[in-house]
Amino acid sequence: GKLWVGTRFGLNYADPRAGKLVWKEQHVPELEFARSMAPAADGSLWIAADTAGVFRLNPKSGQARRYDLAPGTGADALHIMVDRLQRVWVSSRRGLFRGTRDAGGAVRFQQLKPAGTDADESFVYAVEDAAGQVWICGDNGLVRYSGDTSRRFTMADGLRSDGVAQVAPAPDGHSVWIGYREAFGLTQLTLTDGTVRVEHLSAGGTSGLR
Numbered sequence: 001g002k003l004w005v006g007t008r009f010g011l012n013y014a015d016p017r018a019g020k021l022v023w024k025e026q027h028v029p030e031l032e033f034a035r036s037m038a039p040a041a042d043g044s045l046w047i048a049a050d051t052a053g054v055f056r057l058n059p060k061s062g063q064a065r066r067y068d069l070a071p072g073t074g075a076d077a078l079h080i081m082v083d084r085l086q087r088v089w090v091s092s093r094r095g096l097f098r099g100t101r102d103a104g105g106a107v108r109f110q111q112l113k114p115a116g117t118d119a120d121e122s123f124v125y126a127v128e129d130a131a132g133q134v135w136i137c138g139d140n141g142l143v144r145y146s147g148d149t150s151r152r153f154t155m156a157d158g159l160r161s162d163g164v165a166q167v168a169p170a171p172d173g174h175s176v177w178i179g180y181r182e183a184f185g186l187t188q189l190t191l192t193d194g195t196v197r198v199e200h201l202s203a204g205g206t207s208g209l210r
Helices: none
Strands: 003-008 012-018 020-026 036-039 043-050 056-057 063-065 079-082 088-092 094-099 105-112 123-128 136-137 141-146 147-152 162-168 175-178 186-192 195-203
Touching: 003 036, 043 079, 056 094, 079 123, 079 141, 088 105, 088 136, 094 123, 136 162, 141 162
Parallel strands: 036 079
Antiparallel strands: 003 012, 012 020, 036 043, 043 056, 056 063, 079 088, 088 094, 088 123, 094 105, 123 136, 136 141, 141 147, 162 175, 175 186, 186 195
16 A cells, blocks of 8 residues: 655655565645545545645546636635545535435535534634544534534533644543643543533642643
8 A cells, every 4th residue: 555645745655575665656636635535445545735725646547637626715725534325524724515415426515504604714624533523623613513413512511721733532432532722731522411620730739641
């Protein structure tokens, strides 16, 4: 297989040959800044290409298609994730988008309106947990999608800040770890029968965080 790396200058891949990695450039017209990539079950590679939008690359043929998330809005793509249902989640400065296949098999993107969002909210990262729920980091807090139902977690729920930058599901299947854009420390958010519990870890003290 190939190792793919995206940079601000485009897309590169490495082929292992005789125990060494030989790096090559994968030219994709209109793609300059590859911020994030996600493989799909059919072998294609989805690419979040900042202001150029979203691309879908066939690594075997080298052919690529560009998708305009929201025609006429200039929506960019900061992060991309493909879930177990092969839906494509795109975090953007212009909102949150999800791509699904229509009856003909073509992927169509639509803008989602999660709980607590507004027209100015940016989203930066999305991840799927073991239960198939999708967690998304936004300006106005952390969003969780269970199917098509969204729930927002904010400072009102005990978070240190609404500006969430990273989220990682814990192995226990009931909690996630949260990192912030500006606030210091980490937060473990646990959901038990719909009840929220938060625990903060900061440098120093008894947490062991350095």
